[in-house]
Amino acid sequence: LTPAADQQTPKVRQFSGKLNADGTLTLKSGEDDLGRWAFAIIPDKPPAIRFVGEPKRAVNGAIELNYQIDDDYGAASAKASFELSYPPPANAHPLYGPPDMPLTLPRRGGKANAAKTTKDLTEHVWAGSNIKLKLTATDDAGHTATSETKTLVMPERPFSNPLARAVIEQRRLLALDTNAKPRVLDLMDAITLRPEDTFDNMSHYLAIMSARSRLKLAETDDQLRSEVGYLWEIALGIEEGNLSAAERRLRQAQQALQDAIKNGASDEEIEKAMKELREAMNQFLQEFAQRAQQNPNAPQMQQNGRELRQSDINRMMDEIENLAKSGDRDRAQQLLSELQDMMNNLQAGRQQQGGEQDSEMRQQMDKLGEIMRRQQEMMNDTFRLDQMQRGERQRGANRDEQLGEDGEQSQSEDGQKPGPGDDRDPLGRPKQMTPQEFADALKQLQEGQGQLQSELDKLKKGLEGMGMEPNEGFGEAGKSMGDAEQSLGEGEGDQAVGHQGRALEALRRGAKEMMKQMQAMQGDQGGSEQGGRQQDADRDPLGRPRATKGPDDGNSVKVPDEIDVQRARQILEAIRKRLGNALSPDIERSYLERLLELK
Numbered sequence: 001l002t003p004a005a006d007q008q009t010p011k012v013r014q015f016s017g018k019l020n021a022d023g024t025l026t027l028k029s030g031e032d033d034l035g036r037w038a039f040a041i042i043p044d045k046p047p048a049i050r051f052v053g054e055p056k057r058a059v060n061g062a063i064e065l066n067y068q069i070d071d072d073y074g075a076a077s078a079k080a081s082f083e084l085s086y087p088p089p090a091n092a093h094p095l096y097g098p099p100d101m102p103l104t105l106p107r108r109g110g111k112a113n114a115a116k117t118t119k120d121l122t123e124h125v126w127a128g129s130n131i132k133l134k135l136t137a138t139d140d141a142g143h144t145a146t147s148e149t150k151t152l153v154m155p156e157r158p159f160s161n162p163l164a165r166a167v168i169e170q171r172r173l174l175a176l177d178t179n180a181k182p183r184v185l186d187l188m189d190a191i192t193l194r195p196e197d198t199f200d201n202m203s204h205y206l207a208i209m210s211a212r213s214r215l216k217l218a219e220t221d222d223q224l225r226s227e228v229g230y231l232w233e234i235a236l237g238i239e240e241g242n243l244s245a246a247e248r249r250l251r252q253a254q255q256a257l258q259d260a261i262k263n264g265a266s267d268e269e270i271e272k273a274m275k276e277l278r279e280a281m282n283q284f285l286q287e288f289a290q291r292a293q294q295n296p297n298a299p300q301m302q303q304n305g306r307e308l309r310q311s312d313i314n315r316m317m318d319e320i321e322n323l324a325k326s327g328d329r330d331r332a333q334q335l336l337s338e339l340q341d342m343m344n345n346l347q348a349g350r351q352q353q354g355g356e357q358d359s360e361m362r363q364q365m366d367k368l369g370e371i372m373r374r375q376q377e378m379m380n381d382t383f384r385l386d387q388m389q390r391g392e393r394q395r396g397a398n399r400d401e402q403l404g405e406d407g408e409q410s411q412s413e414d415g416q417k418p419g420p421g422d423d424r425d426p427l428g429r430p431k432q433m434t435p436q437e438f439a440d441a442l443k444q445l446q447e448g449q450g451q452l453q454s455e456l457d458k459l460k461k462g463l464e465g466m467g468m469e470p471n472e473g474f475g476e477a478g479k480s481m482g483d484a485e486q487s488l489g490e491g492e493g494d495q496a497v498g499h500q501g502r503a504l505e506a507l508r509r510g511a512k513e514m515m516k517q518m519q520a521m522q523g524d525q526g527g528s529e530q531g532g533r534q535q536d537a538d539r540d541p542l543g544r545p546r547a548t549k550g551p552d553d554g555n556s557v558k559v560p561d562e563i564d565v566q567r568a569r570q571i572l573e574a575i576r577k578r579l580g581n582a583l584s585p586d587i588e589r590s591y592l593e594r595l596l597e598l599k
Helices: 162-176 178-191 202-217 221-240 243-262 267-294 310-326 329-344 351-390 397-414 435-465 472-489 493-521 532-536 562-579 586-596
Strands: 023-029 032-039 048-051 063-070 075-084 114-119 130-139 144-146 150-153
Touching: 048 130, 048 144, 063 075, 063 130, 114 329, 162 178, 162 202, 162 221, 178 202, 178 221, 202 221, 243 267, 243 310, 243 329, 267 310, 310 329, 351 435, 351 472, 351 493, 435 472, 435 493, 472 493
Parallel strands: none
Antiparallel strands: 023 032, 048 063, 063 114, 075 130, 130 144, 130 150
């Protein structure tokens, strides 16, 4: 040990050193022992870091990472590392490296070691590329841990304007390889060849011509990077005008405040950062309101379907400042993260986001409809199979025999193999089944039910990825599907039918709740196309012109022609034939009878 204190203060001595092994420390003055201390060294364990769920994309394109860091004394730092899945050619000269994304650390001493970090990387030139992502954590002793590697597409900002997309593509080519400079110049010449046909706003034409001149004169990497940044500004100006500048200022202010809280800044620095955040927030909300006035069909500010007021945001910012100044910086940082999530998920009614979400929502609705259809068919097949096992086929025997003759005649006419019906089991085989055949049929139904439950789980994850909360209906449906699968495995067909019916009913409730959430996320547009609300406003719920628009001259009413009448008769005959099937489930018979108004 070496003395570290001032030699002129003999009464107070300080020693420092590093203990690497167990031992005893003795302080002596001559031959006298002044003190003795025994030390037992506890080895430092390396940290551990892992993903909690898959990386997500926020509504505004920011990447959201949920993870867990475990360490005996708490990690000192953590970061996300990015790598291109398909590296550029060997002779390429990129202008940028991988993005830098430090991770927020869990609170030391807290019960949970989970944390979340959100960062907007849509401006990075790798946005839209396939990447490999892994997390790294380091503790105070220098030990490092790495998570598993995730492969994904880095979130990118969607551009709906074709001209903006062209500028972004030119920017990407130049940033990934400066050798593509001649090609980028040719592309700029192509889009500016006939400006009167290509540009609605001549200021956009002048901006691209200015960028072309700057690119032609650029020689160094710094000049080319400046050109890449300039092309990004041009694309944003074409796509959204001045709103993007206000949005960028807001994100920068949020990041500055987060850094100040994390680094233990003084109250004066916190107050300065909060002032900038308030000004940036006011500018963003003002331009948001102006855009809403210019577009009456744009949705209001909403967060998860609930109206978001500026007073709510102001109260949250006041609470963040008070918590930071009072010393509870962990809670302040958590609340700031919630504010960032709120602004990320703010439904701004942008055309490209609405179109993208509409497409995703339609796909999810189609998947849900397919799951419900297959669950209904599986319930019918299970019911028939259970009835065959119990021998409950005595009623309507004569009618079944007649239907069997009709089925044979139909088979001889079209040459097709008969399918499930009164004289066939759900797999198209004769009703007289051996125990082994019956066991095989139950096993096949069991496997199909398990596969359907897996598809429902995938649907729920897809909805969560879109920012929707899973509802109780889907949870109950998944549980009932699992119970039905277990009952089929145990050969209890009647119980399986009950579970399948409950699963189908829960799916219907889940679909209704899903539609409500989708309508809320779309800002009460209900998934309609842009302008559809104004078009439908001129008609009543039956599609007829409203009385305020003048008299109804009858042009909106279509008289059924002969083809429509024939089609209606075919539908009625199909319903009656289905109703005549004695093995149809009671719930199906009740539905068919209501269609024919027999009850």
